[in-house]
Amino acid sequence: VSELDEDERRFTVGEVAKSTGLTVRTLQHYDNIGILPTSGRTESGRRYYIRNDILKLEQIVFYKSLGISLNEIKEKLIDAPTSKRMEQMLIDHLDILLSKISSLHTAVSMIEVSLEELRSSGNLPWEACVGLIRTLEGSSLKDWANYKFDHVIYDNLELENANASDIMDTYLSIRSLLVEAAMLSKLGRSAGDPAAQALAKRWWDLILVMTGGDETVVNAFQTVDKNREEWPEADQSLYQAAEPFLEEALGIYITVNHIEVPDSLK
Amino acid sequence: VSELDEDERRFTVGEVAKSTGLTVRTLQHYDNIGILPTSGRTESGRRYYIRNDILKLEQIVFYKSLGISLNEIKEKLIDAPTSKRMEQMLIDHLDILLSKISSLHTAVSMIEVSLEELRSSGNLPWEACVGLIRTLEGSSLKDWANYKFDHVIYDNLELENANASDIMDTYLSIRSLLVEAAMLSKLGRSAGDPAAQALAKRWWDLILVMTGGDETVVNAFQTVDKNREEWPEADQSLYQAAEPFLEEALGIYITVNHIEVPDSLK
DNA sequence: TTGCTCCTCACGTCACGTGAGGTGGC
């Protein structure tokens, strides 16, 4: 009985607006264009909403944050959500959020390299500026619509929830290094350059932690590395752009600092 | 001489559009409303851009990704950037990106708790839906304009670049636990609930790593914890909403699993 | 009775998109 109450409880536009942070006008607009018709009207003609409407609203807000038009959103909406469909929807949302975080990390790495370049050379070359614009554009809107986080993380989200964020962190650490290496290489730095050597040190430290650290981290690393062939296409070309430079820098780093490489690492 | 070349080299609208991913029409629009006037025209009346224009364009794209209107952006732009001002600008951008990442992590945590709730109870209560909408709204647009990352991370970015991402990671781990605890508490779960106990385990594992792990991590933890009074206001109330619940859950966890608490931890 | 919330037109706005018709460079 109380669950029925909960499902049928009525909310006014004002209440929905206040608790979601949207405006009354926006909700009226969504009703007018039919993307979120109200469940009904009171005798006096006022709109009211029930819990299911809020579930739809959640979807609308989410897709809107990806830059999708209201017309396109209309077709994606789940009207009468079963528990299973709701679950799948939330997992999809998680996927997209994780890939957004990943692309923000890329932007952070780009800015860090740009800062280093600015400090050491006194100005930003054309490539760095254009690269910044591209990543910022990419991290803001558009094209997220049909994006799936390409199974690197997705598969493991399904398996073991606790492990997912470890894998995510590992993936992001590796990606950051790759992005910075690719940038430095594009900027024409040599592998012996201080910035490249600092990067080599971070890369080496990461390898040591990843292979010798505690079990969780090792597993996460192996999961990410093993699935490298299944990385998104953009990451494949990132890897190819960064790898030679990173290898060369690491070679110099190991020689200069007289580091003994364990047999287990080639 | 070659640096002069680099600074004076001319680019057509088409070239700029292609390399930045913007459209020609957008660049024409920015010229028309005066937010990015071209450096000049060719004899035949065609626009051309030089490197400094690209620096301005980078700023425009960045602010636009925060949801700021072109009119407001106009007043923020740095016209003739010195190396020092450019550096400060990039640091500001970094700050905002980090806080965006932080708010995306909040959204991820909210969805994870919602998934757990959905799986165990079969539907999403009003509070969870509304909470999702609020965080998604917050993580997408608006109000980032005057945001500073409140010195938790900012101060350390200035000091030692290599350390910044450790501190960021630590901060995000702690915040995730707090968000999830606050949600569970709001959903009316008891501290003995399986989900709460899973959270308590993660909290305890984190404490062990943070206080007994390697030096870098311990330092990062202490930096974040020491500055807790300087956390952003939103985080303060988050902490207050989560802390009692988390303590209670941890108490049960320690008792049930017969864990010996070292003297160094109260 | 007095705020307060809510209602429906209907026009305004912001950031471009989209042809329409024409010109210059390789």
Place this chain on the structure above:
DNA sequence: TTGCTCCTCACGTCACGTGAGGTGGC
């Protein structure tokens, strides 16, 4: 000569914002 890029009007569009004038509930 032929694409191709670029030019300037000028109207279209998308997602609401913003009054204007009026009604119902505590």
